[in-house]
Amino acid sequence: MLFFPLVTTLPVAALAAILESLWGYPAILLGTIGHPVMWIGTLIDRLDTALNLPEYSERKRRWMGILALVVIVLVPLTVVSLVLQIGYAVLPPPVMIVVQGVLTTALVAQKSLWTHVRAVGTALRREGLAAGRQAVAQIVGRDTRVLDEAGVVRAALESLAENFSDGVVAPLVWAALFGLPGAVFYKAVNTADSMIGHLTPRHAAFGMAAATVDDMINLPASRLAALCLIWVAPAERRAQARAAVRRDAPGHRSPNAGWPEAAMAGALGLRLAGPRQYGGTRVDDVWMGDGTPNATVDDLDRGLVLYRRACALLSVLLLAAAVLSMIAL
Secondary structure, rough: OOOOOHHHHHHHHHHHHHHHHOOHHHHHHHOOOOOOHHHHHHHHHHHHHHHHHOOOHHHHHHHHHHHHHHHHHHHHHHHHHHHHHHHHHHHHHHHHHHHHHHHHHOOHHHHHHHHHHHHHHHHHHHOOHHHHHHHHHOOOOOOHHHOOOOHHHHHHHHHHHHHHHHHHHHHHHHHHHHHHHHHHHHHHHHHHHHHOOOOOOOOOOOOOOHHHHHHHHHHHHHHHHHHHHHOOHHHHHHHHHHHHHHHHHHHHOOOOOHHHHHHHHHHHHHHHHEEEOOOEEEEEOOEEEEOOOOHHHHHHHHHHHHHHHHHHHHHHHHHHHHHHHOOOO
């Protein structure tokens, strides 16, 4: 119960995109049973503790990291397969499409991303720079204490663009291809990358497999995310958004993040990315876009409008693909 035809998976993805934009992940579920990402995170933590031992050689840590990634993927996929087997045994296929769509909403982050980024603008307007720094620290990993207001806004917009790709587009793309199991596979790898895929001394070898696979499975989504942002950009900025992607995205230190960030920068007439500070260390990344780096709270509002339009466009594309797949039967 891991592979389904497109006539099943495309409606699952379309339904998940529409429903998640309306209700997100219910707070009552978060408070009672947690979130699927939290469950996967617990598994990753335990594997990191058990397999990533300091006495191991770098080579052995790499192999342990590969083993850990296999377990991280197989455990949730096995659970999902069992759930779907039981579901299809007692419910008709059309109802199970709805069930898959509803369950897939838990792996998409349209509404929560909107909420967290909007909170940055609200904090800046109501309480000033210190509150804005605190709000943006919830969604970025850089040192926020050194940011001025423009830096806070840029950080929020960069997070909005990057997470549109890997928190919204990517799980929906994998759901469109493989249904709920596809979204679960993606989220397992992506969560592993976020927890152990960074280049710290502890995880440089152990997290190599997670980081490499995550880069590969995000390639299609990052390009599609950039296209969506370009398509919904104001008509007078569309050419600049395309130019920013072509010129700047390949120079980003990430093979994927630069695409939506450059599209966002070009569409808003800003410069995003560039030098920043992590854990007291300066990272000299290239700039995305050729506009001004002096981003304002109004620019953050414009970015959120652009984001909502891109999400709506993606939902329309998925719905159209789902309808065409059913017509083609």
